[in-house]
Amino acid sequence: MLLLPFVAVLAIYAIASDIRLSENPRDKLLPAPTTILETAQRLVSEPDRRSGEILFWKDTAISLQRLAIGVGLAAALGLSFGLAIGLFPHIRATLAGFVAVLSMIPPLTLLPILFIAFGLGEISKIALIAIGVTPFLIRDMSQRVLEIPAEQIVKAQTLGASSLIIAIRVAIPQILPRLIQAVRLSLGPAWLFLIAAEAIASDAGVGYRIFLVRRFLAMDVILTYVVWITALAFIMDYTLKRLSEGLFPWAGKDGL
Amino acid sequence: MSYVTVDDIHQSYDGRPILERVSLTVEKGAFVSIVGASGCGKSTFLRLLLAQERPTRGDIRIDGAPPAQEPGRERGVVFQKYSVFLHMTVCENLIAGESFGESRWGRFFGAKKRAARERALQTLERIGLAHMADAYPAALSGGMQQRLAIAQALTARPRVLLLDEPFGALDPGTRIAMHDFLLEMRQETGMTVFMVTHDLQEGFKLGDRVLVFDKPRWDPHEPEAYGATITYDLDARRDNVPTPAAPDASLEGTHP
Numbered sequence: 001m002l003l004l005p006f007v008a009v010l011a012i013y014a015i016a017s018d019i020r021l022s023e024n025p026r027d028k029l030l031p032a033p034t035t036i037l038e039t040a041q042r043l044v045s046e047p048d049r050r051s052g053e054i055l056f057w058k059d060t061a062i063s064l065q066r067l068a069i070g071v072g073l074a075a076a077l078g079l080s081f082g083l084a085i086g087l088f089p090h091i092r093a094t095l096a097g098f099v100a101v102l103s104m105i106p107p108l109t110l111l112p113i114l115f116i117a118f119g120l121g122e123i124s125k126i127a128l129i130a131i132g133v134t135p136f137l138i139r140d141m142s143q144r145v146l147e148i149p150a151e152q153i154v155k156a157q158t159l160g161a162s163s164l165i166i167a168i169r170v171a172i173p174q175i176l177p178r179l180i181q182a183v184r185l186s187l188g189p190a191w192l193f194l195i196a197a198e199a200i201a202s203d204a205g206v207g208y209r210i211f212l213v214r215r216f217l218a219m220d221v222i223l224t225y226v227v228w229i230t231a232l233a234f235i236m237d238y239t240l241k242r243l244s245e246g247l248f249p250w251a252g253k254d255g256l
Numbered sequence: 257m258s259y260v261t262v263d264d265i266h267q268s269y270d271g272r273p274i275l276e277r278v279s280l281t282v283e284k285g286a287f288v289s290i291v292g293a294s295g296c297g298k299s300t301f302l303r304l305l306l307a308q309e310r311p312t313r314g315d316i317r318i319d320g321a322p323p324a325q326e327p328g329r330e331r332g333v334v335f336q337k338y339s340v341f342l343h344m345t346v347c348e349n350l351i352a353g354e355s356f357g358e359s360r361w362g363r364f365f366g367a368k369k370r371a372a373r374e375r376a377l378q379t380l381e382r383i384g385l386a387h388m389a390d391a392y393p394a395a396l397s398g399g400m401q402q403r404l405a406i407a408q409a410l411t412a413r414p415r416v417l418l419l420d421e422p423f424g425a426l427d428p429g430t431r432i433a434m435h436d437f438l439l440e441m442r443q444e445t446g447m448t449v450f451m452v453t454h455d456l457q458e459g460f461k462l463g464d465r466v467l468v469f470d471k472p473r474w475d476p477h478e479p480e481a482y483g484a485t486i487t488y489d490l491d492a493r494r495d496n497v498p499t500p501a502a503p504d505a506s507l508e509g510t511h512p
Contacts, residue, residue: 151338154308159412160329160357169352169362173343250343250392 031220039220055209063194063205064232066122070129071190075183077134082141083171096142103135108196115201125197132193133186144178145171177251180244184237191233259284259448260416265314266483267300273483274300280486287442287449289463289492291456296469297484298452302420305450306331318415329357332414336421339405340393346404347389350376353411383407383437399430403437410445419451423458435462466490
């Protein structure tokens with residue numbers, strides 16, 4: 001039953017492709033599934049004639065690296081600022097409004113600024129991902145910290161805990177599962193920013209490749225990359241979910 | 257010799273008086289029940305004892321020490337809910353009672369850790385939770401959680417134990433068992449206890465003294481004009497346990 005919708009979509013694609021190809025065998029819009037498979041095979045195994053590298057894996061590695069650094073940075077910032085805003089009223093009074101306004105800036109509008117400021121290299125792409133995801137993570141984390149029942153904080157105080165101990169032994173363990181949840185939710189936007197940055201100025205990466213071969217209407221290559229990106233995103237989401245369940249058995253299952 | 261001294265405290269929120277002219281002295285080792293209708297300030301009084309709030313006027317001293325600025329190790333507390341840490345196992349919860357106040361990072365290591373676990377297991381044996389030592393509190397029944405919460409609070413060796421409707425969420429059978437448990441723990445430790453309850457019978461059964469909070473002055477046109485205070489201070493250790501209706505009558509002499 002789980003597979004049914006997938007099979008249905010594949011079948012519809014195969015039929016549509018067949019109809020178009022029977023009318024015009026040179027149609028490039030909906031390549032036959034077999035063509036896509038052949039292309040995929042060629043992409044993952046044949047090295048580039050000029051550089052000798054297999055571009056598919058090179059693109060994947062560099063994109064994943066950008067994504068991991070960007071999201072990792074955002075998670076670290078989200079956790080530390082979220083904790084500070086949630087735990088300390090003074091910091092909340094100073095920063096909460098600022099972060100609320102900051103999170104309303106459409107990150108893509110900052111992309112030209114990042115390119116001007118950091119050049120076209122890695123930093124601007126990683127910065128875009130981090131900037132795009134961090135405000136959401138900060139807001140979500142500070143909200144989660146505020147949701148920790150006051151009783152828990154008071155209880156820790158009556159056991160003699162300092163602010164530091166409350167942060168590292170009560171607040172952080174209680175919001176870490178929420179951090180993983182929030183990171184899972186922000187993977188979608190993170191991919192969006194990655195592909196956007198790569199599409200505009202890059203010389204490698206999955207987004208770069210898709211937008212490059214678009215010029216040749218190479219639908220078979222594009223579709224291979226789209227399926228691959230989807231698979232990567234899904235694996236990340238699933239891994240994070242299992243990680244959360246394994247590390248925090250007390251938090252209960254996520255459902256999704 | 258008075259151990260806890262409450263000297264003419266007043267508490268108001270936004271100019272609205274909640275408590276007024278509350279004075280009290282309590283001997284070391286006494287069990288004081290605090291009863292009253294809802295909204296009569298008994299929970300506010302407990303928060304003041306806990307130093308979670310500071311009174312607008314007056315002060316509270318324990319053993320002659322200067323008034324506390326925030327909750328600390330000299331005051332143990334058990335709330336109706338959220339009194340144990342859900343992200344720690346039963347055993348870790350008990351150890352936290354020692355490690356939060358005694359180690360820099362809120363955690364023991366090495367030999368200290370093993371010794372603390374040994375002590376925690378002994379305590380769990382005594383309170384009948386040894387078989388749950390490595391379970392998370394979510395797996396415990398309400399009564400077991402409260403037993404753990406009381407043991408955890410006592411592990412930090414407070415000077416006074418404050419209970420805020422600790423058995424309010426339990427079913428009647430469990431509640432009776434918890435009464436016996438609490439009396440036993442108290443016998444062992446000789447702890448000074450304050451317990452807020454809305455169950456009069458519970459208050460009289462457990463307490464040496466029963467304090468009734470109510471508003472002595474009442475303006476029908478402006479019900480919020482005056483705060484509550486201790487209207488009755490009853491000795492519950494005479495053989496005759498008054499029925500719930502008795503506190504309306506005069507203080508002394510209603511019972512032979």
